[in-house]
Amino acid sequence: MNPIFKILSNIGNQVTSRIWRLGSATRLFCLTLIYSSESFRRIHLTIREIYFTGVMSLIIIVVSAFFVGMVLGLQGYYTLQKYGSSESIGVLVALALLRELGPVVTALLFAGRAGTAITAEIGLMKATEQLSAMEMMAISPIARIISPRFWAGVISMPILASIFSMVGVMGGYLVAVPIIGVDHGAFWSQMNVNVDFRIDVINGLIKSFVFGVACTIIALYEGYDAPPTAEGVSRATTRTVVTSSLTVLGLDFILTSFMMSN
Amino acid sequence: MAQKNIVEIKNLSFGYGNFMLHKDISMVFPRGKVTAIMGGSGCGKTTILRLIGGQIKPKAGQVTVDGKIVHKQDRQGIYELRRKMGMLFQHGALFTDLSVFDNVAFPMREHTKLPESMIRDLVLMKLNAVGLRGAHKLMPTELSGGMARRVALARAIALDPDIIMYDEPFAGLDPISMAVICDLIRTLNDALGATSIIVTHDVEEAFSFADYIYFVADGSVAAEGTPKELSKSKLPFVHQFVHGEKDGPVPFHHNAPSYKKDIYEWV
Amino acid sequence: MDKTILDIWVGLFVAIGIAALMGLAMRVGNLTSNTLGETYTITANYENIGGLKPRAPVKSSGVVVGRIDKIQFDTQAYQAVVTLKIDKRYPFPKDTFANIYTSGLLGEQYISLEAGGDDHFLKEGDRVSKTQDAVVLEKLISQFLYSKASEESKK
Known part of the structure; x- marks a missing residue:
């Protein structure tokens, strides 16, 4: 075959398969929502999954938030002191964390920590016929397995992002006040005046909620769709990280431009 | 209301895309009997079980379970039917x-x-029936293959199903576990008054306990009968299968152009 | 895992999350200073508001007493109409000055209220007549240059 045709057909194939996957992921998403009532009626299933996605991600979130906050403090100080406004360091740290780094870095870490675990677990359940077995017992795997994990992810993400931002601010404080010597009062008061609850804190929460939906549904879909082999599951896990990360960054841009325009 | 045959397959065809896995298959599974479906690997035996369970839809024909056509049921109806089934x-x-x-x-x-x-x-009663009451605290990873199969069997009969389906119950088991499972299939079937459908390629075991056997080859029923009839069968396929000969109506080689052509004209 | 231990962990997790959110709202954000309680609305007209934005603070003697609700443009008078929300606790006389100032050299702009001596107080919907526009840096510089130039020519 003509090499140009080969390339073209390759591109076409890629595009159609992507669109197909997007469609079936959306279908899974809708089914998950439809079956949500069942997972809420038996809330313990969701609580169990919050433990595995949320609580288990806590350590990595807290440690990275602390370091991100400290680095922000240091970097911010070196730049701000040139303009003689090193008191604004609190504002810089808080705004950077609340608006961007909190939701985005949390989502990226979540995809790596909890997302991969979800994909691998569901992929293996599929490979070992556990999902089929459930189907044959007249129990919908979407209601019993997918939906509780979905809501656990959606609930955990904003909580983790809030913790990330708070711990990050404390990290920034630790660098700015005791180490560099910025005034304690100025640090907090500047922050207090310039950070708006509605614009910054709530918008950050909305972002992390959207990221929670995206990351969790991607992880669930990749697992649910994985070929039932060892190779299939491992590739699905990799795809979860790549797709989630790119989706989070893309969504972040879209959400930010919406929020800024208002 | 109770039909004589709890499961009936009529003129069933199924396939993926242009490839037809089953062509015009008909089978009946009478109540209270143990029926085996046999055939080579990859001939779509497991698919038949999935068709009975309503996990996939046939291209033509129908599967009837307890008087209801499976693929015409809505979700609720299929779930209703599946409650009558247990699958291993x-x-x-x-x-x-x-x-x-x-x-x-x-x-x-x-x-x-x-x-x-x-x-x-x-639960303890079911576990006792498969002889694993003492293992109720273990996790599945701590079980041997045969024990896991027995636990799964206990789970399959948890709700006292009318139909018990077994998908390759002997695959990868040692002779002792095999004999245990073999015995369980027969005793559970009779004790529960259930109907058993077994998909397998283990000739010896299937012939030892089945009431009726279907041979599937090339997407259709190649032979059927009681074990006694089949072991005397002169059909070349059945003969090859029962005696485990490597070449016969089922060729050793996968469909291929001539060897010579492949060697010299490889592109 | 034991069900109760799991529940405790998840409960703790949610509690920490809510605590973090409260911390962000109170300590980091301005939720506390933001809630003005009951307010009354007054308007002020300006020729030039510079870089004044909605939600910017309204201060008196440096204390935040309210916030800017909205900024509109009056096509009749060709002036900016700024709506202020002032906390009910702080009544201001009718002849109060509403000036636009900048915090620091490059900081954000705010409206400063400087109380006059009138016996009557501003009521809901009143207009402040005494206003002073924002200082535009370019204007200031050009004025300075003009005056320098005229001084030079006098010599």
């Missing part, structure tokens, strides 16, 4: 995050509102 998967398909006890209790907890004390008694 090839590798057990135990839920790895639950203990043996919880695995067997799972269908009861999902489908009934029985008090926990009664569920406990029932």
Whole structure:
């Protein structure tokens, strides 16, 4: 075959398969929502999954938030002191964390920590016929397995992002006040005046909620769709990280431009 | 209301895309009997079980379970039918995050509102039937292949199903476990008054306990009959299968152009 | 894992999350200073508001007493109409000055209220007549240059 045709057909194939996957992921998403009532009626299933996605991600979130906050403090100080406004360091740290780094870095870490675990677990359940077995017992795997994990992810993400931002601010404080010597009062008061609850804190929460939906549904879909082999599951896990990360960054841009325009 | 045949397959065809896996298959599974479906690997035996369970839809023909056409049921209807079925998967398909006890209790907890004390008694009863009451605290990863299969069997019969389906129950088992499973299939079937459908390629075992056997080859029923009839059968395919000959109507080689052509004209 | 231990962990997790959110709202954000309680609305007209934005603070003697609700443009008078929300606790006389100032050299702009001596107080919907526009840096510089130039020519 003509090499140009080969390339073209390759591109076409890629595009159609992507669109197909997007469609079936959306279908899974809708089914998950439809079956949500069942997972809420038996809330313990969701609580169990919050433990595995949320609580288990806590350590990595807290440690990275602390370091991100400290680095922000240091970097911010070196730049701000040139303009003689090193008191604004609190504002810089808080705004950077609340608006961007909190939701985005949390989502990226979540995809790596909890997302991969979800994909691998569901992929293996599929490979070992556990999902089929459930189907044959007249129990919908979407209601019993997918939906509780979905809501656990959606609930955990904003909580983790809030913790990330708070711990990050404390990290920034630790660098700015005791180490560099910025005034304690100025640090907090500047922050207090310039950070708006509605614009910054709530918008950050909305972002992390959207990221929670995206990351969790991607992880669930990749697992649910994985070929039932060892190779299939491992590739699905990799795809979860790549797709989630790119989706989070893309969504972040879209959400930010919406929020800024208002 | 109760039909003589609890499961009936009529003129069933199924396939993926242009490839037809089953062509015009008809089978009946009478109540209370153990029926085996035999055939080479990859001839779509397991698919027949999935068609009975309503996990996939036939291209033509129909499967009737307890007088109801499976693929014409809505979700609710299919789930209703599946409650009458228990299925033992090839590798057990135990839920790895639950203990043996919880695995067997799972269908009861999902489908009934029985008090926990009664569920406990029932689970222990089911586990006792497969001889694993002592293992109820273990996790599935701590079980051997044969034990896992027995736990899965206990789970399959948890709700006293009318139909028990076995997907390759002997695959990868040692002779002792095999004999145990073999014995269980027959005793459970008779004790529960259930109907068993067994998909397997183990000739010796199937012939030892089945009431009736279907041979599937090339997408259609190649032979059928009681074990006694079949072992005397002169049909070349059945002969090859029963005696395990490597070449015969089922060729050793996969469909291919001539060897010479492949060697010299490889592109 | 034991059900109760799991529940405790998840409960703790949610509690920490809510605590973090409260911390962000109170300590980091301005939720406390933001809630003005009951307010009354007054308007002020300006020729030039510079870089004044909605939600910017309204201060008196440096204390935040309210916030800017909205900024509109009056096509009749060709002036900016700024709506202020002032806390009910702080009544101001009718002849109060509403000036636009900048915090620091490059900081954000705010409206400063400087109380006059009138016996009557501003009521809901009143207009402040005494206003002073924002200082535009370019204007200031050009004025300075003009005056320098005229001084030079006088010599």
